[in-house]
Amino acid sequence: MNEKAAPGGGGPTNGPLPPGIPDGFSGPIDRTAQFESVNGQTGENMRAEAPRPRKRDTDGGDPARSREFDLLGIGLGPFNLSTACLATSVPQMRTHFLEQRADNRWHPRVLFPESDLQVSFLKDLVSLVEPTNRFSFLNFLVHTGRIHRFASTPQVPVPRWEFARYYAWAAGQLANAEFSRGVTHVQFLSDSFHVHTEQGVYTARNLSVGAGLVPSIPACAKSHVGPRVLHSSDFLAARERMVGQHVAVVGGGQSGAEIFSHLLDRPPARRPASITWITRRNTFACMDDSAFTNEFFHPDYVRYFHQLAPERRHDLLSRQQLASDGISTALLQHIYRRLYENDFADPDPIRYRLLPGNALRDMSPQGTGWHLGLLHQDSGTRGGSIVDTVVLATGYEFALPDFLAPLADRLPDPSPLGLPLRDDYSVPWAGPDRNRIFFLNAGRHSHGIADPNLSLASWRAAHILNSLVGTAHFRTGGRTSTCEWPGLHTANETTAVDGAYLDVTVPAEGRRG
Ligand SMILES: Cc1cc2nc3c(=O)[nH]c(=O)nc-3n(C[C@H](O)[C@H](O)[C@H](O)COP(=O)(O)OP(=O)(O)OC[C@H]3O[C@@H](n4cnc5c(N)ncnc54)[C@H](O)[C@@H]3O)c2cc1C
Known part of the structure; x- marks a missing residue:
């Protein structure tokens, strides 16, 4: 649906009740x-x-x-x-x-x-x-x-x-x-x-x-899901089984990073024998948590986005991925430092492989474990990894x-x-x-x-x-963004005071130049 949002606010205003309003609703609420x-x-x-629990039966x-x-x-x-x-x-x-x-x-x-x-x-x-x-x-x-x-x-x-x-x-x-x-x-x-x-x-x-x-599972892994091929949402219950095993974590987002970090930080006796971390992205990428990107998470941007054509929205979603699916800076720094300590100070270091730029293309049973077929995204070379357990930190999707x-x-x-x-x-x-x-x-x-x-x-x-x-019971309108998004606001609307826009247009004599 490509419906145009009302300029300056998405919440309905007082007026006739829209369809679906239950009987007994009549006009604005006090x-x-x-x-x-x-x-x-x-x-x-x-x-x-x-706060106390209220009486359950209101009738x-x-x-x-x-x-x-x-x-x-x-x-x-x-x-x-x-x-x-x-x-x-x-x-x-x-x-x-x-x-x-x-x-x-x-x-x-x-x-x-x-x-x-x-x-x-x-x-x-x-x-x-x-x-x-x-x-x-x-x-x-x-x-x-x-x-x-x-x-x-x-x-x-x-x-x-x-x-x-x-x-x-x-x-x-x-x-x-x-x-x-x-x-x-x-x-x-x-x-x-x-x-x-x-x-x-x-x-x-x-x-x-x-x-x-629901968990998003790569097509090549779907038929193998079980105790040794699991989605990140089942990780905690399964982690004790990974002690002493060769484990692959597939996925370079926050969940993959948290699981890699968690396994790395376990006491030596409870760690896997090795951890391989695989991502299709060309690096273990940081979440874009910068000020203006964060405005994608403001109501104004949501309204602007909603009125765009579906193809445009699709394109924007793929370009904005790191605004939500990247790894937090603090966690990346923790992992990087931890690997430094592992490699240069730890008396009992863990074996690990970091494989950015690799897409998981196929999976097949190998002995009691799995062979993972990988395709390098830049060079096109095929590679592989043999592991006991695969953790799919491959996100979630709607069903x-x-x-x-x-x-x-x-x-x-x-x-x-x-x-x-x-x-x-x-x-x-x-x-x-x-x-x-x-x-x-x-x-x-x-x-x-x-x-x-x-x-x-x-x-x-x-x-x-x-x-x-059918009323603006909660204040959901008003300008919420520093940036201007076409179709929502005029250049003079800069901030909302008590639900009304404050016009801060600079008087002609006050302008520079
Ligand atoms: C590990 C993790 C951490 C996250 N951390 C953050 C974060 O820090 N910041 C952030 O912005 N987002 C975060 N997210 C994303 C998002 O905020 C969460 O996924 C959030 O829990 C989504 O809420 P929800 O209500 O849609 O679904 P859920 O939290 O999945 O809740 C759905 C509920 O519906 C119930 N249910 C399902 N089927 C039925 C049924 N048939 N009958 C009755 N009940 C049913 C389930 O039992 C469940 O309790 C995180 C996601 C994950 C997976």
Whole structure:
């Protein structure tokens, strides 16, 4: 879809309700009244007291009615979690979120204790759109009694484990979230979605699909996946089996670097016998974390990107890869220094090979291990490596979740980059306009490289909720970029003050020259 974003802001403005707005929504929402009504607390005492779980059944104990929702979220990773947290300040809207796991865990199989969050902690579940929301990261620090020590510890960037605990803290207090509720299939009957779980059926007018991405496995490795050919998402559970083995890590992004570094840093008795690190890129490339590139992760750029022609978006995505898929500078420096120590100081050095510029072309069993066929990207020479275990740090891609199979023929064809989403993250589908299906983490091709990133989680969630309630309940508009992007702003709009643009055009007499 190539829809033009409204200049100066993507959030809907007050006016007639768009299709899909549940009954009972009538016009702009009084935010003060809502704020006071959450948990029956005022803004002041909400700040002073620890958030408490709310009563789960909001319909006087009638379980059937309590299962009919305006918005039902499937999956409770960070993205739907953000929607669930922000929805607590829109109490007129009946939302509910289902998660298959017994509790909230953020990438549990690949969360290294030593790895850091790759975004600012301000990019938490709520703060970029509603910093007063009780589910902010700072509120988590206060309520878990660590804010003073956090403030005195050089914690930038924040370790990933800390954000995992923050997510679990938030999820554990949501009255609109249920765990151990794996969704098996979704049907659309007359005017609502019927969402099936082992425990029962939930009905909703709109869906928010946040079931995450699936491992991207190179074609030549697909038939070999098992205990000795595994995706990076299964690494932690498998690492003890790699002690004393020859291990290849395929992939030169952050995950590949974290796994290589983790294996390198293990105590000598628990290391592999050797590690071979392979990437198709011509070097182990650094993430472009520079100031203006970071504006690709601002709402303005997302709006600009969305209105471009599909071919152009495709081209930009491939050129912007290192803005999201490169390796952090700190990790690269750590690895480089560690290899120096390994080679010149370590009494018990590990054997390693670094193979940039090599594409994995084929794989075949060799004894109890694997022969990896490599093609050098510059010279065209063929090479190989024989290893016991292969870790595929080859990223993630979109696939339509199995539970949506009953609706597949009413949806556009998915690609590994997602679905052709509308500006408000809903998908055009062969069903009533008043019933929308929002997709989170399925818009790389429609909304750009920010889509799988945590940066805009709260902005996207707010944009979706605004679209559902039909008002600018959350402030999602206003200029957010230093750069000018065609179709969005005029040259005179430089910054937003209270939702209005400040015109800082320099008066003629003040101009230089
Ligand atoms: C190791 C790792 C580290 C990352 N670190 C960063 C970072 O530092 N900064 C950054 O910007 N991005 C990071 N990312 C990228 C991105 O932020 C994360 O992948 C993020 O978790 C995506 O959130 P999500 O909600 O889309 O999916 P997920 O986190 O994958 O969550 C999806 C949820 O849906 C549930 N689910 C699936 N199917 C069903 C079903 N049928 N019924 C019910 N529930 C279901 C799953 O159990 C899961 O809990 C990282 C990614 C990885 C893999």
